[in-house]
Amino acid sequence: GAGVSQSPSNKVTEKGKDVELRCDPISGHTALYWYRQSLGQGLEFLIYFQGNSAPDKSGLPSDRFSAERTGGSVSTLTIQRTQQEDSAVYLCASSFGGGVGYTFGSGTRLTVV
Amino acid sequence: AQRVTQPEKLLSVFKGAPVELKCNYSYSGSPELFWYVQYSRQRLQLLLRHISRESIKGFTADLNKGETSFHLKKPFAQEEDSAMYYCALSGGSNYKLTFGKGTLLTVNP
Numbered sequence: 725g726a727g728v729s730q731s732p733s734n735k736v737t738e739k740g741k742d743v744e745l746r747c748d749p750i751s752g753h754t755a756l757y758w759y760r761q762s763l764g765q766g767l768e769f770l771i772y773f774q775g776n777s778a779p780d781k782s783g784l785p786s787d788r789f790s791a792e793r794t795g796g797s798v799s800t801l802t803i804q805r806t807q808q809e810d811s812a813v814y815l816c817a818s819s820f821g822g823g824v825g826y827t828f829g830s831g832t833r834l835t836v837v
Numbered sequence: 838a839q840r841v842t843q844p845e846k847l848l849s850v851f852k853g854a855p856v857e858l859k860c861n862y863s864y865s866g867s868p869e870l871f872w873y874v875q876y877s878r879q880r881l882q883l884l885l886r887h888i889s890r891e892s893i894k895g896f897t898a899d900l901n902k903g904e905t906s907f908h909l910k911k912p913f914a915q916e917e918d919s920a921m922y923y924c925a926l927s928g929g930s931n932y933k934l935t936f937g938k939g940t941l942l943t944v945n946p
Contacts, residue, residue, distance in 0.1 A: 765938065
């Protein structure tokens with residue numbers, strides 16, 4: 725596609741429920757990244773994919789968080805048993821190769837009530 | 838460990854005034870520094886990177902390794918420059934960015 729597409733744009737969920745956030749990167753971009761943007765915290769790195777593998781998942785805050793990427797394209801970030809502190813904007817970015825010239829998506833705003 | 842500090846959460850200037858958004862970093866090696874901007878209701882986008890030494894929308898930033906700084910400057914601010922600005926560092930890895938917490942710039946008429 726023309727840009728990085730994320731869905732849904734907004735998600736309100738009840739505490740304890742599972743959520744899935746989707747990212748569709750720019751066609752041909754082999755690298756994909758997830759970041760979290762919390763109020764007052766800036767952007768925190770979560771995970772990096774090169775193709776379908778994740779050489780760096782060091783930023784995932786707990787084992788409730790997982791992500792996968794299939795076909796070297798779409799990625800899904802899953803948060804199990806959501807907590808209120810998971811409320812944030814989840815940003816996806818992609819780049820050609822492993823360089824840091826990212827293109828960001830518009831994010832998914834997650835609210836856990 | 839690498840860290841990026843943006844000491845000002847908020848910065849307010851008048852149109853036509855000079856503006857400087859501060860960024861300091863901590864990294865033991867040779868970093869690559871970036872400025873990203875997020876305008877209201879738009880996605881985060883790259884403004885400039887130090888290795889290209891370019892000027893975008895009148896903004897420039899010089900990497901000062903002695904002071905470990907990468908301040909963003911513009912001689913004459915415009916109202917459309919109002920946005921959230923993030924300084925970011927890539928060190929070691931060539932994929933992960935460490936971001937500062939951002940500075941919200943407001944340019945008043």
